[in-house]
Amino acid sequence: MVNAEASLTPLGWREQKKLKTRRALKDAALDLALERGMDSLTVEAISEAAEVSPRTFFNYFACKEDALVAEAGEAAAQLHDLIIERPVDEPPLRVLRTVISHSDFFSPAYVDRERILARQKLVVEHPPLMSRQLAQYAHVERTFSDALAIRLGVDPQQDPRPDLLAAITVSVLRTVMRRWSTDGKQPLYEQIDAAFAGLEREDLNAPARLPA
Secondary structure, X not given: OOOHHHOOOOOOHHHHHHXXXXXXXXXXXXXXXHHHOHHHOOHHHHHHHHOOOHHHHHHHOOOOOHHHHOHHHHXXXXXXXXXXXXXXXXXXXXXXXXXXXXXXXXXXXXXXXXXXXXXXXXXXXXXXXXXXXXXXXXXXXXXXXXXXXXXXXXXXXXXXXXXXXXXXXXXXXXXXXXXXXXXXXXOXXXXXXXXXXXXXXXXXXXXXXXXX
């Protein structure tokens, strides 16, 4: 695990309140989708269940589908500034490893494996949700690339590093999520940290071990 000294500043009160409201909307959307089906799911019903107004709903999500799949984009938005603000001498992969593995979005307090699996089952069964999820992954990659370009002080049109690092990061998260959904014995944030640790050690570039 990344050294505790690298821990990030906790969210402020306002951010925590927003996060709580967003979670309530996402939980309500999932519960109603599982109970009534996607065809019967409405913004009004989600808002009522979360005890907020439809207007408040649209402060957080563009449509009902996003309330079910927008978690990745939400996490990327929170991490964007944190990536930029890490110490200037910290290597890019260590920056990504630190901010992601310490993110509230991947902490045991936030992650509910059974609900994530239920949500992903809905995504697989409903093409509009899958389309929104893929769009979210693309948005996450762009967000990470933008933050890395600012951090490195480069033009991503001329320097491929931000795009490459962002693509690697999204692939790490998708791979870890898939493995964690199959075996959740190890906490998600630990699996993410271990995956980045492997990249830092260049495990993926090691030659094959031939049988003795």
